[in-house]
Amino acid sequence: MDNRAGEMQVFVAVVETGSFSAAARRLKMTPSTVSKLVVRLEERLGVRLVERSTRRLSLTTEGHLYHERALRMLSDLDELERELTVGSAGASGTVRINASVAFGTIAVEPLLPAFWQAHPNIVIDLSLSDEMADLYLERTDIAFRVGGMDDSSLTARRIGTARRLIVAAPEYLDRNGIPTTVEDLDRHNCLGFNFQRTQPVWPMRTGGRIVDRMVAGTLLANNGETVRRLAVAGAGLARLGEYHARADLAAGRLVEVLADAGVGDEEHVAALYLGPHRLPARVRVFLEFFVPRLRTFMIEGAVLDPN
Known part of the structure; x- marks a missing residue:
């Protein structure tokens, strides 16, 4: 039977205690058993790990390398077992999250302090980008996506829908007039995106x-937050998700235009992850905390309550 992890533990004990006999006492083995295990390890590897003398043991170059890597692998094994066996309250580890800049900033970030109060041992590795993340290649645990959910190998947990609006700042409309027909868009500065997957078209009813x-x-941006900020600054018209423009609309920084002609099309918002079976505790507790709160947030007019 392959027992490389056990051999690593014996070797680490020998290094840490400085002798076969001391390692044997720690591990409750005989000194001869410890010595035989180290010799077997060296024979399998084809290198000498320990230089033996009557006074002390010293590590060879290969022994230093093996000790360093063995410590790392045993630590990873301990973390894996803790992650698989502890309950939600004791969940720990790193959860790697990907979200669009707007959704991450407006919806995900405000919930993090309350999440950490409930789960202080979980580290959040948060990446914000409007490009579609590859969960496999980028080692992402959960991706929050608005639209674009064609990968059937992923599990999707629905959060809500994002209705699109055409908006502009009052000062921009004062300078350029309020568009009342679809044709009026031709004389307005329409702020857009530079994604390869996105065409410079807005679906309209006519x-x-x-x-x-x-x-x-005059603007092609790689994220919706830049488009929103430039629209608030009076640079032009923007087509944004309702949740993204909600606070600006309520404060009067943006107003909706072409409400009758705009399709108001909706895109699904979901949490995507690999699975669904036997999710690590750290991922499961993250979803259990965030999904219901984000569903409330996506309801038009709802105020985000982290508690």
Whole structure:
């Protein structure tokens, strides 16, 4: 039977105690058993790990390398076992999260302090990007996505829907006029995105049907938060999710335009993760805390309550 982990533990004990006899006392083995295990390890590896003398033991170069790596692997094994066996209250480890800049900033970040109060031993590795994350390649545990959920190998936990609005700052509309028809978009600065997956079109309702209206402007950004800020600054029209523009609309920094012509199309918002079976405790408690609160947040007009 392969017992490399056991051999590592014996070798580490020998290094830490400085002798075979002291390691044997710690491990409740005989000194001859400890010595035989170290010799067997050296024979299998084909290198000498320990230089033996009558006074003391010293590590060879290979022994130092093996000791360093063995400590790391045994630590990882301990962490894995703790993660798989502890309950929610004792969950620990790192949860790697990917979210769009807007959703991460507005919806995820405000909940983190309350989450840490409940689970102080969990580290959140948060990456914000409007590019689609590959959960496999980027070692991501959970990705919050708005639209774009075609990967059938992932498990999706629905959070809500994001309704799209066309908005602008009052000062921009004062300078350029309020668009009242789809054709008016041609004379307005329409702020857009530079994603390869995104076309410079806004779906609009005209003549009783929905058409993709080509738009153009002086900004192409790689995230919605930049577009929102420039719209608030009066740079042009923007097409944003309702949840993203909610606070600015309530404060009067942005107003909706073309409400009748705008399709108000909706995109699904979900938490995507690999699974669904036997989620690590750290991932499971994160989903249990965040999903119900984010569902409340996605309801139009809801105020985010972290508690």
